[in-house]
Amino acid sequence: MNCSECAGKLNEFCDGELAVEEARAVVEHAASCPQCAAELDSLRRLRVATGALPRTIAPGRDLWPAIMAQIEQAGAAKKSASSAGSDAVTTRKPRGRVIAWAIPLAVAASLVLIANVANRHAAARLHPTGWQVVSLAGVPRVNALPLKSSGELRRGQWLVTDSVSRAKVTIGSIGEVSVEPNSRMRLVESAPTDHRIELARGTMNALIWAPPRLFFVDTPSGTAVDLGCAYTLSVDDRGGGELRVTAGYVALEYGGRESIVPAGLMCLTRPGVGPGVPFRIDAPPELRSALEQLDFGRADAAAAVRRLVDGAGADDAVMLWHLLGRSPVAERGAVYDALARHHPPPAGTTRPGILTLDAGMLRAWGEELGLNSFATR
């Protein structure tokens, strides 16, 4: 797929209207093309912002008196017409009354369609179906029963792969997940606004083309919230998780702590602690070691932050932004300086405000780094 083809597919991709192969091609192209990735990101932000618009707006004045007057006028006219008997046939109706009834008549023709659409939506909600599961290798098991080629995974059922088996699960109409060997996965919920699985152990690769926050993966050490696109999530035998994002964004949440992980970054999470600071997938060992020490170690956190600040470059902005809220107070200034050196804070933010973790200022800076729509839900 080239840029022109990709650009022509982005809207349908974001609306979940592409076939799986086309959606995959878009993801793969966007993963290697910064221009198309930026366009996809822009489109997603618009969808997120639109989805956050309030559903109600108060009019500037009370409209009821005018409505009541029209209702009374129509009622009086109806009475008058029925009492006038045959005379009404020859009486010319006032123009205003014709207009008053023209709209209702136009609307009447639509009411049958309204009922049909409403019934169809209600039926879809009342009869949720399972997700299709296909064997990719070996013999995966669905609720302990062998899966020969394909079948259905229903709510509450487990999909288990052994050392040689793999499977692919179609997530409703919003994406697909491949389940790698030695994995245990359960379908928790399949609802229009909540597609949720539990990954108890093993590895899964997710490709999602729905709007953000429709697909969730629960693990023993956090929930991965899809904010759009593609990622790999692994859970070890102790419940620790490793997330690698190849396109789009994923949020890792646990106990009120949230890490936003964009494409090209990864994040670790541990039971009882939650997600650590996201970092580049190609980060050097010394940087990863310092993060491990900060996030999950018992050693000197301040020393770990100093090592991270010293080793951080322009590509580590997301890591530094997360570090602002997770560093000891005494080290926060150094983190601020390191981030500001490569990505100056936006207008309206101040150093003291950031150092005291002013939510609005942090959000504004996160917005500059491409994290706003997700970090400020």
Add this chain to the structure above:
Amino acid sequence: MTYVDLAPAPIAFVAVSEAVDDERDLVARAQARDASAFEQLYRTHMQRVYAVCLRMTGSVVTAEDLTQRAFVAAWNHLPRFRGDSAFSSWLHRVAVNTVLADLRAEQRRNQRVFTTENPAAFETAPPASPIGTRLDLEQEIAALPPQARAVFVLHDVEGWQHDEIAAQLGVAVGTTKAQLHRARKLLQEALR
């Protein structure tokens, strides 16, 4: 390990259930031509109806007019409402159809210039997203061409499907898709 206390759930359910019963009662009374019951329904749903009218027209004056017309239409057709769907869903559809009928009439007359007369009207609702962002977006939506705006609001804000929008507008699905993509492109450029 922390356990979730499930005790509040049944209470919440009862509250929702009572609200539904209350609304059914109001609808039944309004169907029997009780204007006071209809006024209560108006008070409950007026902001939702006005929001879709305002967003689809970009005009405060037109939105107020269409909100009134939508409620008058709902009053007139309420006796035929069978309760197959929620009253709110039915009313919402009536409102959208009222706006679309007006949009078609306007297109035929091709006289009105669609502009935002008073962007501050959008400030009456509490901000749901970062300060500035929501208002900017509302203003840019209001500035979209009428047809693109209607399709955008119905699809991206109200969650309609293309086939439903196309049926209501009397155009092909390909046309509504093109209008939607055009609207998004214009908004992306305006908000950059």
